[in-house]
Amino acid sequence: MSEQKTVYLADYRPYSHVVESVDLTFRLHPTATRVVARLSLRQNPARKDRDHLRLDGEGLKLISCKLDGQAITPAVDERSLTIAAHELPDGPFILETEVEIAPEANTALEGLYMSKGMYCTQCEAEGFRKITYYPDRPDVMSRFKVRIESDLPVLLSNGNPVASGEGWAEWDDPWPKPAYLFALVAGDLRAHSASFVTASGRPVDLNIWVRPGDEDRCAYAMDSLIRSMRWDEQVYGREYDLDVFNIVAVDDFNMGAMENKGLNIFNSRYVLASPETATDDDYYRIEAIIAHEYFHNWTGNRITCRDWFQLCLKEGLTVFRDHQFSADMRSAAVRRIEDVVTLRSRQFREDDGPLAHPVRPESFVEINNFYTATVYEKGAEVIGMLKSLVGDAGYKRALDLYFERHDGDAATIEDWLKVFEDATGRDLSQFKLWYSEAGTPRLKVEETWDNGVYTLTFTQKNPPTPGQPIKHPKVIPIKVGLLNPNGDEVVPTITLEMTRAKQSFRFEGLAARPVPSILRGFSAPVVLDRKAPPEERAFLLAHDTDAFNKWEAGRALAKEVMADIALKGAPVSPAWLDALAAVTFDDTLDPAFRALCLRLPGEDDIAQTIHAMGRIPDPAKIHAARREMTGALAIRLGEGLSRLYKDLDDNAPFSPSAAQAGRRALKIAALGLLSRRDGGKLAASAFARARSMTEEVGALSALLEVGQGQAELVSFAARWGRDANVMDKWHALQIAHAEPAEAAAVAARLIGAPGFDWKNPNRFRTVIGALAANHAGFHHRSGAGYRLVADWLLKLDPLNPQTAARVSTAFETWPRYDAARRKLARTELERILAAPDLSGDLREMAERMLAAG
Ligand code: BES
Numbered sequence: 001m002s003e004q005k006t007v008y009l010a011d012y013r014p015y016s017h018v019v020e021s022v023d024l025t026f027r028l029h030p031t032a033t034r035v036v037a038r039l040s041l042r043q044n045p046a047r048k049d050r051d052h053l054r055l056d057g058e059g060l061k062l063i064s065c066k067l068d069g070q071a072i073t074p075a076v077d078e079r080s081l082t083i084a085a086h087e088l089p090d091g092p093f094i095l096e097t098e099v100e101i102a103p104e105a106n107t108a109l110e111g112l113y114m115s116k117g118m119y120c121t122q123c124e125a126e127g128f129r130k131i132t133y134y135p136d137r138p139d140v141m142s143r144f145k146v147r148i149e150s151d152l153p154v155l156l157s158n159g160n161p162v163a164s165g166e167g168w169a170e171w172d173d174p175w176p177k178p179a180y181l182f183a184l185v186a187g188d189l190r191a192h193s194a195s196f197v198t199a200s201g202r203p204v205d206l207n208i209w210v211r212p213g214d215e216d217r218c219a220y221a222m223d224s225l226i227r228s229m230r231w232d233e234q235v236y237g238r239e240y241d242l243d244v245f246n247i248v249a250v251d252d253f254n255m256g257a258m259e260n261k262g263l264n265i266f267n268s269r270y271v272l273a274s275p276e277t278a279t280d281d282d283y284y285r286i287e288a289i290i291a292h293e294y295f296h297n298w299t300g301n302r303i304t305c306r307d308w309f310q311l312c313l314k315e316g317l318t319v320f321r322d323h324q325f326s327a328d329m330r331s332a333a334v335r336r337i338e339d340v341v342t343l344r345s346r347q348f349r350e351d352d353g354p355l356a357h358p359v360r361p362e363s364f365v366e367i368n369n370f371y372t373a374t375v376y377e378k379g380a381e382v383i384g385m386l387k388s389l390v391g392d393a394g395y396k397r398a399l400d401l402y403f404e405r406h407d408g409d410a411a412t413i414e415d416w417l418k419v420f421e422d423a424t425g426r427d428l429s430q431f432k433l434w435y436s437e438a439g440t441p442r443l444k445v446e447e448t449w450d451n452g453v454y455t456l457t458f459t460q461k462n463p464p465t466p467g468q469p470i471k472h473p474k475v476i477p478i479k480v481g482l483l484n485p486n487g488d489e490v491v492p493t494i495t496l497e498m499t500r501a502k503q504s505f506r507f508e509g510l511a512a513r514p515v516p517s518i519l520r521g522f523s524a525p526v527v528l529d530r531k532a533p534p535e536e537r538a539f540l541l542a543h544d545t546d547a548f549n550k551w552e553a554g555r556a557l558a559k560e561v562m563a564d565i566a567l568k569g570a571p572v573s574p575a576w577l578d579a580l581a582a583v584t585f586d587d588t589l590d591p592a593f594r595a596l597c598l599r600l601p602g603e604d605d606i607a608q609t610i611h612a613m614g615r616i617p618d619p620a621k622i623h624a625a626r627r628e629m630t631g632a633l634a635i636r637l638g639e640g641l642s643r644l645y646k647d648l649d650d651n652a653p654f655s656p657s658a659a660q661a662g663r664r665a666l667k668i669a670a671l672g673l674l675s676r677r678d679g680g681k682l683a684a685s686a687f688a689r690a691r692s693m694t695e696e697v698g699a700l701s702a703l704l705e706v707g708q709g710q711a712e713l714v715s716f717a718a719r720w721g722r723d724a725n726v727m728d729k730w731h732a733l734q735i736a737h738a739e740p741a742e743a744a745a746v747a748a749r750l751i752g753a754p755g756f757d758w759k760n761p762n763r764f765r766t767v768i769g770a771l772a773a774n775h776a777g778f779h780h781r782s783g784a785g786y787r788l789v790a791d792w793l794l795k796l797d798p799l800n801p802q803t804a805a806r807v808s809t810a811f812e813t814w815p816r817y818d819a820a821r822r823k824l825a826r827t828e829l830e831r832i833l834a835a836p837d838l839s840g841d842l843r844e845m846a847e848r849m850l851a852a853g
């Protein structure tokens with residue numbers, strides 16, 4: 001609402017004061033909570049000047065202010081409380097403020113708010129300033145003591161419990177922390193408890209707190225937590241450091257989860273699971289997010305960020321760690337493929353459009369808008385590249401040094417790279433470009449075969465991005481293996497280190513011209529531009545020993561086929577059909593891998609590919625092409641599909657294991673194709689017999705895709721109508737499978753239905769996100785998709801700007817399309833910008849997106 005200023009990395013200065021300790025007292029009340037904050041302060045010796053004291057504060061009603069016990073009247077405006085330098089004592093002093101806030105009226109879900117009768121907080125990135133006056137920046141770390149007064153039975157905060165009685169509880173966190181890691185929860189909650197003993201013998205009480213009735217759906221989250229704690233000890237040598245670890249599930253939450261010290265707060269959809277309510281994908285996500293937030297205890301909390309420009313220091317690293325964990329818990333190959341699919345569909349998309357920015361941005365308006373795929377996913381890929389370059393042993397030495405040198409610090413990317421330099425003796429100045437330059441490099445490959453010498457020549461192009469016209473060559477680790485024409489590997493994986501714009505690598509002593517397997521494991525986040533005949537792709541799909549590149553060969557082939565159909569009306573390639581049939585029926589391959597091969601590239605992905613070819617994507621044609629390929633595949637796979645389905649349709653008791661999930665995924669892929677042949681008969685019976693949510697959703701999805709499933713939708717709603725997180729699937733499915741011309745109308749009907757709680761971020765994201773993800777529906781030439789999304793962004797923005805701004809990225813690809821669509825999209829973005837009282841969050845996004853076209 002108030003106009004925002006741009007913040008620059010280059011302007012960083014340490015804070016004027018040190019906060020030795022903080023004592024907070026909360027007298028909870030829905031409309032009039034009192035917060036008393038007692039800060040022990042002294043001047044920061046790192047600052048030579050003698051500055052005033054400026055505390056952040058937003059939406060606070062100041063009741064009183066005392067300096068060393070004397071009432072004073074500080075200068076207060078909409079964003080801060082300031083005490084002039086000459087009014088401050090020379091030595092240490094105590095500042096005590098009392099403010100009043102109204103958690104019940106807090107719809108933005110930042111700061112202290114209420115969700116279904118329960119109090120909870122979300123302070124990252126700048127929410128603590130909505131609770132009390134404080135230097136709300138991550139480099140100000142302090143010891144927090146908290147007293148909560150409330151009649152609610154469960155009162156939680158960070159650290160260890162120290163004392164409690166009727167209507168109150170006190171907590172003490174011995175670890176200095178920035179305010180963004182503060183948390184408080186109060187409610188009528190039940191615990192699912194367990195205990196853990198750390199490697200050095202420290203006992204820890206573990207609790208997952210949920211609303212009464214949900215206790216029996218916490219077992220998987222608890223199991224994931226225990227495995228995460230053990231894994232971090234075994235792989236990184238990191239132990240937990242408090243007597244208790246609490247997790248709370250809340251229904252109203254802007255993000256997935258939050259790593260507050262000793263008191264993680266989770267969106268309930270990433271905690272609660274039972275076979276009847278959670279899909280295999282839900283199980284996977286719960287495990288990964290529990291791990292992610294737990295891992296932050298060391299990468300984020302013990303070592304935090306100096307300022308928000310360094311966000312990737314904690315997020316990129318923690319995503320990298322949770323990927324490693326998932327790879328160890330499940331199939332590493334399947335996880336890598338899935339992670340790359342996500343990287344391309346979210347981060348490459350972002351990097352290729354108006355919102356492109358470096359992994360470490362140099363300026364921002366609203367920090368909440370920089371929790372992006374680039375900071376997270378590309379931030380994790382950059383660490384993966386570092387690890388490839390320095391090797392596993394080098395990585396381990398560097399991380400040990402990082403924890404040793406920076407424990408207790410608020411650190412920077414420079415600090416992070418320095419430990420790698422010191423631990424390995426490498427110069428990382430060129431590597432650092434990955435942090436400062438945006439855009440996805442494109443890698444071209446040429447090969448020559450000459451008298452037994454095989455040469456690969458790579459050329460890298462680093463495209464311009466908004467605000468960064470000039471780019472420099474990056475360090476690119478390219479993992480390569482070579483196969484001979486029989487399909488045997490003649491050169492096992494090696495890492496080529498590319499540092500120049502154009503560079504050649506020679507291989508000698510080969511008996512025959514090899515087939516190269518390039519960028520194994522997706523060793524760098526680049527687009528590999530390499531023309532290859534379909535036969536070579538099919539050959540690699542059949543023979544590559546690198547699971548990622550095996551899959552990638554089929555993926556590249558499918559993309560080419562889809563683009564050819566959409567652009568030239570080409571027929572479905574028999575080479576692709578044959579290659580896929582061979583994989584589908586190869587029982588020696590992991591079912592999960594086969595299921596991944598059967599999942600065709602998404603329509604947005606093809607639009608991105610076509611755009612990169614310098615052509616204009618037509619969403620309707622891409623949609624038709626994908627359908628045509630699925631239809632042709634169903635015919636090509638023929639009777640074998642029924643056999644495959646029967647083989648996989650066993651009666652084993654349910655387990656969320658990756659192995660069983662893989663079988664279910666392949667079974668459902670087969671069911672989807674079979675439905676094209678039998679009009680949904682088998683899917684209808686599969687729905688009726690479903691023994692897990694994965695099967696239920698899989699069957700319903702197969703039915704909707706062939707225009708059936710109306711009765712099943714009704715019975716699903718009758719069964720799950722009271723579980724909003726389950727009903728999200730019901731809403732999403734209908735929009736995902738709607739015909740392009742109908743999608744906006746379907747979404748409008750669902751979001752506008754009486755009783756639909758669109759103010760809840762999960763509900764809003766489900767419906768508007770599903771419409772945005774229906775590529776042909778969102779980009780329908782009528783403009784109905786664009787209009788509906790803009791209408792609802794404008795409706796949500798005054799209540800919850802953070803979620804409105806995040807969902808607005810639906811529009812980030814608009815410059816790709818034809819003039820008529822661009823005009824429609826521009827009209828909607830301009831309409832958003834013209835709204836009175838538009839939030840700073842949504843304004844920044846709309847302005848950046850519009851600047852592109
Ligand atoms: N620190 C974030 C949560 C967060 C993000 C708070 C943005 C405030 C603003 C947390 O660790 C996180 O990254 N959560 C992710 C899930 C994770 C598995 C990538 C999320 O919430 O999406």
Ligand code: ZN
Nearest residue numbers: 292296315318
């Ligand atoms: Zn995180």
